[in-house]
Amino acid sequence: MLQLSNRLAWSLMALLSVAVALVSYRYLLGIGPLAPDILRNAFRNPWLNLHVAGAATALLAGPGQFVGPLRRLRPQVHRWLGRTYAAGCIVGGLSGFVLAWGSTAGPIATAGFASLAVIWIATTVQAWRLALQRRFAEHRAWMIRSFALTFAAVTLRLGLAVLPLAGMSMLDAYRAMAFLSWIPNLIVVELLLARQRGLAAA
Ligand code: HEM
DSSP states (O other): OHHHHHHHHHHHHHHHHHHHHHHHTHHHHTOSOOOHHHHTOTTHHHHHHHHHHHHHHHHHHTGGGGOHHHHHHOHHHHHHHHHHHHHHHHHHHHHHHHHHTTOTTOHHHHHHHHHHHHHHHHHHHHHHHHHHTTOHHHHHHHHHHHHHHHTHHHHHHHHHHHGGGGTOOHHHHHHHHHHHTTHHHHHHHHHHHHHHHHHHHO
16 A cells, blocks of 8 residues: 555656656757746856756656666666766756846745755765765665755746645745745655654664
8 A cells, every 4th residue: 555655656756857857948948938037037147057957857867766676676777867866966956056146036035045955965965975885775865855855846836836826926926935845845755754764663
């Protein structure tokens, strides 16, 4: 039963991640609807393209890393996808940090996205370091935290679709989601990790 709900949750997470990543690449190609407020970001050039290239690639590379059989049967694939993921997070995080200071949505959005960028890079570097030290249980836990932050790209877009339906202006929704796109994700994964530690100790 738990297996089935885990698989369903992973499938939904992977589907949403791939969809947001593929749609985001439109910024690199300059096609489709591009958000005018984002194009007015003071640091758009060259940071927006770097950000989309790195962050969307991390979002694509991430989900497969949590598939146990792939890790066990194809460790080389896991390693290369992991390097691609970590490089994507670092490029996406550094450029996201710069973009945060040029947001047209003001200081609240800057604070939310800049904090996210710093924590995103820190959790990813920590996870990578632990893999190099072959401390795999801790590596796994930190990669789960890192991906919860990568997934902020998905929760941001879900929040921006839902909050205006509750009567909030788009600008207020955007400012709120600069924090709400990632803090709840971190709380959820901390609860999951605590439950796993409890089960392992039982
Ligand atoms: C997790 C850390 C992330 C941070 C700190 C971050 C930060 C930012 C910032 C500051 C902006 C500009 C916002 C503005 O000007 O108001 C932006 C835009 C954007 N980001 Fe990220 N981002 C992150 C993750 C991602 C991921 C994983 C993707 C992958 C799809 C992504 C894709 C985009 C896109 C496509 C835009 C253009 C805006 C849009 O159309 O929604 N970001 N990001």
